[in-house]
């Protein structure tokens with residue numbers, strides 16, 4: 476082990492800090508190190524500075540990673556901890572997702588003081604979410620529901636829900652668990668009818684490609700099954716060129732050596748949706764994800780993504 480602390484870059488939100496701490500704790504346990512072997516470096520990103528507009532309007536996923544990736548490339552940090560869901564499919568030259576922690580619950584959670592599930596909400600109910608995927612999936616099941624923009628950190632969103640500004644909200648179960656807020660979950664949306672975002676529930680670690688000393692440390696906390704699932708999901712997203720303006724869901728599951736993949740593309744108002752599935756050997760994860768992406772692309776027809 477090197478004597479310099481391993482510098483862990485992260486955003487400053489409570490969720491991001493919880494993820495960075497979890498990564499540090501796993502590294503400490505795996506290598507028998509103390510806390511002084513690590514330094515958590517908080518980096519403010521453009522995405523953190525913009526709070527009043529949906530992400531889809533201001534440039535999408537890369538907003539939460541740009542400044543952190545610059546710090547990695549400049550050698551100011553050694554690893555960056557991210558939610559896989561927030562990672563663009565293309566990374567800057569010289570950087571890669573070099574480790575995945577074991578994936579948690581992938582499901583979206585329904586939170587409401589007024590109803591047990593999405594389908595129990597009263598006619599014309601208001602749901603807060605600024606995720607285009609969640610908006611489209613809600614509209615597909617319940618076209619009468621009004622979805623209003625709802626950004627801010629988890630605590631802010633829960634407060635708005637308690638104050639009655641909205642009737643319900645949807646959040647990733649994994650994020651709530653990491654913050655010790657799973658008690659706030661009213662019910663969980665099963666993936667059969669509500670497909671999560673690509674990467675949901677998986678913490679990933681980004682580092683410099685040739686930094687072998689760091690890669691060796693990460694190997695001890697890496698989960699290969701999560702990597703295989705994410706390989707398929709990210710290959711799927713890359714084919715569809717998943718911009719933040721396109722509602723897309725995708726999930727890979729592993730049963731032994733068999734990978735199952737399901738993907739969906741929707742119009743934002745839920746009026747049209749295309750789904751496709753494929754399965755095969757885990758070793759073919761990337762090919763399977765890509766094939767579902769291509770299948771959907773063909774079935775959507777030209778213009779669907781542009782219109783969306």
Ligand SMILES: NCc1[nH]cc(CCC(=O)O)c1CC(=O)O
Pocket residue numbers: 558559560561645646647648649650651674675676677678
């Ligand atoms: N876009 C924000 C974001 N990125 C990752 C998570 C949750 C944690 C995860 O999916 O790993 C969340 C919050 C949410 O969607 O509720």
